Amino acid sequence: MEKYIINGAKEFSGEIKVSGAKNLALKILPATILSNQECLINNVPEIEDVQRMIEVMTDLGAQIKLQKEHQYLISTKDINKTTLRPDLVKKLRASIMLAGPMLARFGEVTLAHPGGCVIGQRPIDLFLEGFQKLGAQMIENGQTYTLKTKKLKGNKIVLPKISVTVTENLMMAATLAEGTTIIKNAAMEPEIPALAQYLNQNGAKIKGAGTPIITIEGVEKLKASEFNIIPDRIEAGTFIILGLITNSQITVKNCEPEHLENLLYSLGKAQANLEIGKDYIKTLPSQLKSTNITTHEYPGFPTDLQAPFTVLMTQAQGLSLIHETIFEGRLFYTDILNQMGANIIMCDPHRVVVMGPTELYGRSLVSPDLRAGMALILAALIAQGTTTIENVYQINRGYENIVTKLQALGADIKQTNE
């Protein structure tokens, strides 16, 4: 079984380059289905989730070729079935991103309930409701959902809850629908305007992406073009926290500071010293103070950085309240931090209080999910002694070459298969 072995309490220095955004790559790959021409996608991160998406699409008949590092040439013209392979769908929640494009291009898609992180219930009701609003019929047989339509029709969709992947899925489906679709209460994460930019450069007519109201005027078909995936703001934020937590000078390169404004605000409150450039952020030695955060849809504090921020607060002076509002199961890893010596009290499943600073100690751990797994790496890097982390597949789902990247900064981390 693959695991990481980490010897902590080292000082780091140097530069670290942020990869392409996982949560955009997992939408751009499905978006290529909206056109039957060849698409060239650059800056695709080499992570397990992208490989799973490639497997699901290849199984449908798509041809996806790695041209050179991080660059894929994709042709979906030979897609010859509409059922997503259930075992793969169960491994990758983001496989639901194929539903909108498949329905728009082929008028049919069948999928099992998708799997993914164990961070909450993660229902798919809003996707199914949205597709039905666009004119699809749904047949459910207990195991799978089939959505069918002769041609999707534009409609007004008011989302009862802000959802990133529902917004993106409906936006993609509506590009080829007849008439105009208006999505109200849309999510505004930076990956959404980036996806709209890709679709628009291929001929879609989308306005308002990045605001709560998105208008999509349906078009007959889309062409294809070259596209660069934007930097991963969550990976960037994680590396910034790594620099601060280890009191090191690390330059996080290839990042987009504008996408990290809320993290930077909270780090400012925590009295972190940072040098912020146009496309880099450098961490400087800091005396950290406790700071409360509440996760919120963009442009609020990202839920995906909640766990790394909590580890940071174990090293800050005073009491910090961490309030997770998006997912109901995303704070249970704090129990593992307590096993390492942290002093964190869970008030309820949505709130913990962190009392810092506390010394952390190496332990044998199992990564519960992607973001909590990365938080455990951060904790291990500052802990006294050796930590082993099992179930690293969960971490490799979303972080590219994390071992090599951290080693380049001076970290004592290795992956073994024992």
Ligand code: EPU
């Ligand atoms: N929700 C419903 N019904 C639905 C869909 C969502 O009730 O049909 C609820 C969810 O249960 C949650 C809330 O809506 O309580 C918001 O979740 P959202 O749908 O926005 O999350 P998501 O689209 O499934 C994306 C990212 C997540 C990230 C969240 C929030 C992708 C592939 N995933 O998930 O990323 O945490 O937005 O920003 O884009 C990660 O990268 O580790 C990750 C989990």
